[in-house]
Amino acid sequence: ESITVQGVTLKEDLAMVSLNAVPNTAGVAAKIFAEIARHHIMVDDIVQNIYDAGRFANLSFSVNAGEAAEARTVCERLMAELGIGGVEIDEGVSKVSAIGVGMRTHTGIASTMFEALARAEVNIENISTSEIVISCIVRREDGPRALRAIHGAFGLDLAPGRAGP
């Protein structure tokens, strides 16, 4: 199919909450997000992988930077209750996203986007995709450089207000 990248965005006011060694049993994610919802914490993206022959999951989610402290409190309480291995909060992250049309397969766009970041020496921390978006979490200080690199790789002009330092 014909794939076009329509735009690239940078979201800077984020904190990443990472739960590791989460027991991989039905109902655990539901309990975590019910508690997050009860505290009215706004979640941006959620990324989960399972590992160790399916025994555990690494579950990360991003929140507005201003809600990091409350997210930490909620997750530390859940840690004890659910037997989660560890909770880390990283307040120094940003999210750079490539938005496309007709992205039913991500291979070409992912390859181009990741190579642009590699050439700019930007490390990719988390990756999340849907049919129209590929998002990468990077260090906040790398965000503007990442944005410019991806714009360049896809031949896009920088949108007004998005030209980083």
Added chain:
Amino acid sequence: ESITVQGVTLKEDLAMVSLNAVPNTAGVAAKIFAEIARHHIMVDDIVQNIYDAGRFANLSFSVNAGEAAEARTVCERLMAELGIGGVEIDEGVSKVSAIGVGMRTHTGIASTMFEALARAEVNIENISTSEIVISCIVRREDGPRALRAIHGAFGLDLAPGRAGP
């Protein structure tokens, strides 16, 4: 904002490729997906989390079930070249997705979706989101039950052709 779930979909012809203990250094994801692209393997979604104080990443991506064997060959070769800890291919998975409008915060929809899966005793393996989608990887045999449970939780009628056994 006002959030509505417009639909729920089930994608069944998938295999999950999971790379664990991937060195978390710039350029690694680029090399992996350049090789995947070179073999014309179509990638559906990509999910990555970092762990162990940022030393490693767990990187998973889904491909069409028919491309699982080739993806395995490519990744095993990359494993040696890039120092990746392990490669696993799981051909028994499906992806269930809730598609919404105005999902700038996922908290409420995630909580409802995960609780529906929990009540149906469906284990959630991977999670990936974007502004308009929350996707969960589940065992293939759980897919139809997961689809019905999520439809019910959001008060949607099952779309024609989507009523599972």
